[in-house]
Amino acid sequence: MAHIGLLGFLHETNTFAPGVTTLAQFVEADAWPGLITGDEILRATQGMNLAFSGFVSAMQGHGHTLVPLLWCSANPSAAVEDAAFEAVVEQILTLIDQAPPLDALFLDLHGAMVTVSYEDAEGELLTRLRTRLGAALPMVAALDFHANVSTAMLRQANGLVAYRSYPHVDIAQTGERAAQMLLRLLAAEPLYYAARQVDILIPMPWQSTLAEPARSIMSVARALEGPDTPEVQFIPGFPLADIHDSGPTILAYGRTQAQADQAADLLCARVQASRQAFRGQLLSIAEAIAFIQAHPEQRILLADTQDNPGGGGTGDTTDLLHALAQQAMHGVCAGIVCDPAFAQAAHQAGTGHRLHGALGGHSGMGAGPLIGEFHVLATGDGHFTGTGPFYLGCHMALGRMARVRYGTIEILVSSKKQQAADQAMFRHLGAEPTQYRVLVLKSSVHFRADFAALADKILVVAAPGENTADLHALTYRRLRPGVTIL
Numbered sequence: 337m338a339h340i341g342l343l344g345f346l347h348e349t350n351t352f353a354p355g356v357t358t359l360a361q362f363v364e365a366d367a368w369p370g371l372i373t374g375d376e377i378l379r380a381t382q383g384m385n386l387a388f389s390g391f392v393s394a395m396q397g398h399g400h401t402l403v404p405l406l407w408c409s410a411n412p413s414a415a416v417e418d419a420a421f422e423a424v425v426e427q428i429l430t431l432i433d434q435a436p437p438l439d440a441l442f443l444d445l446h447g448a449m450v451t452v453s454y455e456d457a458e459g460e461l462l463t464r465l466r467t468r469l470g471a472a473l474p475m476v477a478a479l480d481f482h483a484n485v486s487t488a489m490l491r492q493a494n495g496l497v498a499y500r501s502y503p504h505v506d507i508a509q510t511g512e513r514a515a516q517m518l519l520r521l522l523a524a525e526p527l528y529y530a531a532r533q534v535d536i537l538i539p540m541p542w543q544s545t546l547a548e549p550a551r552s553i554m555s556v557a558r559a560l561e562g563p564d565t566p567e568v569q570f571i572p573g574f575p576l577a578d579i580h581d582s583g584p585t586i587l588a589y590g591r592t593q594a595q596a597d598q599a600a601d602l603l604c605a606r607v608q609a610s611r612q613a614f615r616g617q618l619l620s621i622a623e624a625i626a627f628i629q630a631h632p633e634q635r636i637l638l639a640d641t642q643d644n645p646g647g648g649g650t651g652d653t654t655d656l657l658h659a660l661a662q663q664a665m666h667g668v669c670a671g672i673v674c675d676p677a678f679a680q681a682a683h684q685a686g687t688g689h690r691l692h693g694a695l696g697g698h699s700g701m702g703a704g705p706l707i708g709e710f711h712v713l714a715t716g717d718g719h720f721t722g723t724g725p726f727y728l729g730c731h732m733a734l735g736r737m738a739r740v741r742y743g744t745i746e747i748l749v750s751s752k753k754q755q756a757a758d759q760a761m762f763r764h765l766g767a768e769p770t771q772y773r774v775l776v777l778k779s780s781v782h783f784r785a786d787f788a789a790l791a792d793k794i795l796v797v798a799a800p801g802e803n804t805a806d807l808h809a810l811t812y813r814r815l816r817p818g819v820t821i822l
């Protein structure tokens with residue numbers, strides 16, 4: 337029976353975001369655990385919607401010995417500091433040296449990590465692991481739906497399996513698929529891959545598998561799967577990465593090369609035929625306000641997509657909030673503005689009290705802080721458990737939180753940035769999301785999993801933020817020739 341090493345090292349890098357991502361951001365817990373090692377990973381991730389958890393549960397009963405090594409992730413942000421990447425990789429290699437000899441390796445990766453020195457950080461990681469572990473050792477990695485898949489990743493790993501849904505409600509299931517693939521490899525079953533890069537960049541809001549054309553493309557991929565082609569994947573990629581391999585990949589695994597090639601070519605043709613269908617309506621703030629005013633009977637969700645921390649946004653731009661407050665809109669609750677100093681001030685003032693302050697807008701994008709009097713409606717310690725399909729089971733650690741009223745509108749504030757994609761974020765602060773007419777969520781697509789049923793209408797709004805929805809507004813320099821921005 338095999339000793340299977342288990343690793344996790346996840347980051348989605350927005351190369352347009354300012355600054356760098358440091359080791360401290362990997363060490364700290366947020367919605368997911370911080371940097372943890374050994375059996376602690378099993379305890380900390382149990383029951384979570386994580387590929388690691390899914391892999392571990394799927395491996396039960398097969399008689400193999402699981403050797404948890406290290407797991408860490410940081411919220412999407414700028415390029416990872418070299419020192420952070422090297423420190424984590426060194427720790428991984430040390431743990432491998434200290435572990436019993438491994439027969440296989442499972443990796444829980446994102447697939448869109450860029451460091452200051454390596455634009456294909458996962459390819460670099462897999463290459464170093466391959467060098468250490470030898471050519472014959474089976475390595476399978478789970479990847480995010482937003483992975484930008486490189487040749488090095490494909491060559492160094494024996495298998496790559498990516499999430500199939502956006503919102504990512506199937507992360508744990510992806511770990512289960514990775515387990516199935518690793519079991520095939522351990523049984524010495526043949527597995528050939530065929531990969532096709534598609535030369536387009538798809539804006540994040542229009543990648544959702546709840547909408548066309550991604551929904552139908554995923555159905556076609558499922559129909560192409562069978563005993564001879566166990567995995568046929570459409571991986572849309574992370575477009576806010578100015579790198580050679582940015583964009584979608586079609587990836588098929590077959591029992592023969594011909595079977596893998598045929599499935600990949602069929603799915604690739606389907607994606608190429610749909611490329612002009614990856615579109616949606618992006619509203620200005622003024623257009624969104626006008627829609628709300630013209631439809632007083634409707635419950636409306638505003639997706640503040642460009643300030644989505646899940647795509648590298650700072651989570652603190654305020655332009656949409658300024659506009660809603662100026663219109664004195666009622667029944668509005670917005671989440672989540674990241675402002676640790678304000679959250680602390682709200683805690684000091686206390687529930688039921690008022691404070692004069694400046695909320696958000698400190699990152700320098702957009703209209704600047706909301707300034708004036710705030711009424712503290714509730715405070716929280718930021719520790720609660722995700723209940724929606726995306727953050728299910730996650731132990732949130734968002735630091736001091738508060739719910740405040742500014743004029744007529746309510747705002748949720750946190751000390752750590754996190755995408756507003758779970759109703760538990762509201763309930764932690766005594767707010768019942770079903771009781772508001774207008775919810776503002778700093779999220780692009782993940783919010784749909786837990787919030788879409790609450791709304792008559794969802795509007796995707798272009799307010800300032802680093803998670804640019806209109807990719808034409810960005811200056812790319814490192815894409816491979818021929819890539820078209822949709």
Ligand SMILES: [Zn+2]
Nearest residue numbers: 480481482504
């Ligand atoms: Zn993703």
